Amino acid sequence: MAARLPSWAWVTGLTAGATAAVVALAVQADHGPHPTAAVAKPGASASAGAHASTAPKPSAPPALPAASGEGRRIVYSLGGKRVWLVDATDKATRSFTVWPGTVNPRLGRYSITQRTQSLKGSDGVEVEHIMYFDKVSGVFIAFSNALDGSSPPPANGQKLGGIRLHKEDGAALWSFGEKGTTVAVVS
Template identity: 35%
Template sequence: MGRHRLEPPPRVRPRYGRVAAAGLSLLVTLVALLGGLGLLPVQAVRGGGEVAVSSSTHHRAGGSDGSSAEGDRGDADPPARVAAPEAADPTGTALPAGSGEGRRVVFAKGAQRVWLVDPDGTVEATYLVSGSVTDNLRPGTYDVYSRSRWAVGVDDSGVMQYFVRFAHGPHAAIGFHSIPTKHGTPLQSETQLGTPQSHGCIRQRLSDARLMWDFARVGTDVVVVA
């Protein structure tokens, strides 16, 4: 009997490339199967083995008060901006239209308000007053013709300060002055300013009467509007 040399069995080298390819193929097949059954929200399976999960679903994020806000809509057009209408002057302190030009005093009978206007049209001051309870002053342009630091009303009806006269009434001069006092008591309260209270003149709080006194020298225009 001849002698044979016992040969060692050949080594089998695992082919990792094929194993990886087979595993990847199995993964892709499994993902596609689950996606077809609706069990996995698959958007696409790319050649490199990357699985892209859909992100186009919109979400609502709950607010702290239980409300919800709709998520971004991607390429949706932003809402158009609508310009807000200009609001009218809510306080009624705007200088009335058609109230003259240049340096002047403006008195609005309906608003019971006065404006002190500089030469360039800038309003230096505006405040509420109390005009006459009777219609004794027509709209128009007047001018200051007399001033008195102190004055006493007709028939001892009260003491006034900073009297600036610009018109003539049926029985007495018409002008701006402080709220009259009688025996030290004001004939009206400051909270009543803005409503007609006098019997001819235009009453002002004392601080505003000082402003008028400093502003309206003799010859200053006074424009009265309805």
């Protein structure tokens, strides 16, 4: 005659089996496709406050300065600490903020006079995509970005003409600004 198992053994066995099945299904689900939720937008009949979003909306970059010239060019705003890349139809195709040096270029129109792939900046930072366009009081003015993508350290009283960009913006400017490309410096 076979021995009968106590009920606690049955319950323990079933619980262990069910746990193993749930774990196996969870592992399978983790490796499968993941659905994405569709974001419902309120219709015209929905009340304005009922579905108000608390997430800030990204702001559009400031408009291209009116007195920045015409045609394909790079526009640099001293006060706005911003650059626009403008195509031949006078449309800004990209805009981004910059970190200016301690020596600013004068207002006016210039051309890219020299391009250098990489070097050590006068502040000791390794930079790339250097594009020179002016010289003020013996200090060369140029766009560049740090090789490691960092922002520049404080200048500590040095006369620096490097206008630093984020790494991805430096690559975009390098692709856009050939030697001879116009640079319009505005207030």
